[in-house]
Amino acid sequence: MESHNLKLLGLSQSQLENIAIQNGESAFRGRQIYQWIYRRGISKIDDITVLPKKWRNSLLEKRITVGALKEINRLKSEDGTIKLLLQSEDNELIETVGIPTRNRLTICVSSQIGCSMGCRFCATGKGGLQRSLKTSEIIAQFFAIKKAFKRAPSHVVFMGMGEPLLNIGQVLESIRCFNKDLDIGQRRITVSTVGVINQLPKLGELAIDCLGSAQFTLAVSLHAPNQELREALIPSAKQYTLDCLLKDCRHYIHLTGRRVSFEYILLGDLNDQVEHAEELANLVGGFQSHVNLIAYNPIVEETFQRPSKNRIYKFMDRLEERGVAVSFRKSRGLDKNAACGQLRRLHI
Ligand code: SF4
Structure with a gap:
């Protein structure tokens, strides 16, 4: 080295x-x-x-340093969520978020600066990709959140800026460090992806090589129950169809023995109707999986709407009636530019 x-x-x-x-x-x-x-x-x-x-x-x-990142801004929401803006050595800006509950502190880490995937509902995707983060920059986010809360994060989710499957090597090295050096069980770590062609099998295989087993949770962002709607929301879906993505998910489950979580962002009047819940149930039926619903966090660049509570409950009810394990993830930090990438965009 x-x-x-x-x-x-x-x-x-x-x-x-x-x-x-x-x-x-x-x-x-x-x-x-x-x-x-x-x-x-x-x-x-x-x-x-x-x-x-x-x-x-x-x-x-010899310019050997620990690799801590400098905090340049901090926003605290009424619910206790803290979003930090950190500065890298090359003056890039990295967002990281600490989400506390009584029993846990979850850190939402970024794996890249910006993102090339261009999902329409996401602030990070609007500015394109600057670069991928190094392992030290991912781990430094843990220590920045630990300092802000005066306690160590207990759970890690790779749901901040960037597509983790476009930075697999550093993401797996970080998981190794979180797990072995910072004592966070692999099952308390989640890697979230919108899906990148050929990368899911690679993630499973490299995780087994690098970590011995892939016990972290894989969360796959579907966000739409059919190909047409998914393409309208996620540009890369054109090349990587829902059929291929779900086939790769099955392969990943077979390889790792872990079930997959599916993330579904509810956009008012667009993908939040009972018919969409039916389509989604058809798609994930028979899968070892769990569906996480998330209500859209508005960003200035788009006119998507948050779904009404009534729509959310009806959507959930229909999935449950169809035997799909489902939960609704409440938005945290909504009063402070909660959507991923928003704080950074205010500073560039
Ligand atoms: S949702 Fe994730 S993958 Fe899509 S643009 Fe935003 S950061 Fe990138």
Whole structure:
């Protein structure tokens, strides 16, 4: 591993031991770094005072840093949700969100800066993709949220900016780190995707290689019960049809032994009628799956409407009548630019 200009967050204990050895110290120094960055949450090499000062200086000269991100804005909603805007070393802006409940703190991490998928209902998709995030930048979001809440996140969802399946390597490395170094069970981690052609089988296979097993939850965003409506909402659906996506989901379930969650964003008068619920039930019937309904969060660039409560309940009822496991995810942080990518767009 090239040890110039290196970020330490995201590296395993054995990788840190190797870095210590490559830089003229014993493996023990690597274990000390591991303890101080993951257990104590230290964000600067110079603050790891257990390391000899001379060695700390030599690491800094080689531009080896922990990799923490600078917080440049923070919004707190009445429900306690905190959205942070973080700045990368190359001055890009990364959104991350902490969503607290009594028993858990969920962090919604970004996997890319911007996004190339262009989903019509999403603020992030409006500005295109800047670049994918490195593992250190994904893990740094955890520590930024931990600092904001003064407690560690218990659950991780890859539902922030970006399409995780276009950054699979770094996403899996991050899951390894969340799981092994930050003690978050794989089953408390969710990877959400709108689907990218050929990437679902790859995710399953690489996850088994990298993590030993793929026990995290895969959440696939359907958002429409038929091909025509899906194409109107998600441009990439033209190349990656619903039939192919569902076939890949079945393959993923077979490969990993895990059920898949389907996400469905309810857009008023567009995909929220009982007939749509019927179509959706036909689509996912017989699947080992769960459907999560989400009410649309308005963004300025589009005129989509939030669905009425009545429509939401009727939609849910119909799915339940058809034997589909369903839940409704309440929007959190609605008073503070809740939709993914909105805070960043106010700053660019
Ligand atoms: S919904 Fe997700 S995949 Fe679609 S544009 Fe937004 S960030 Fe990208």
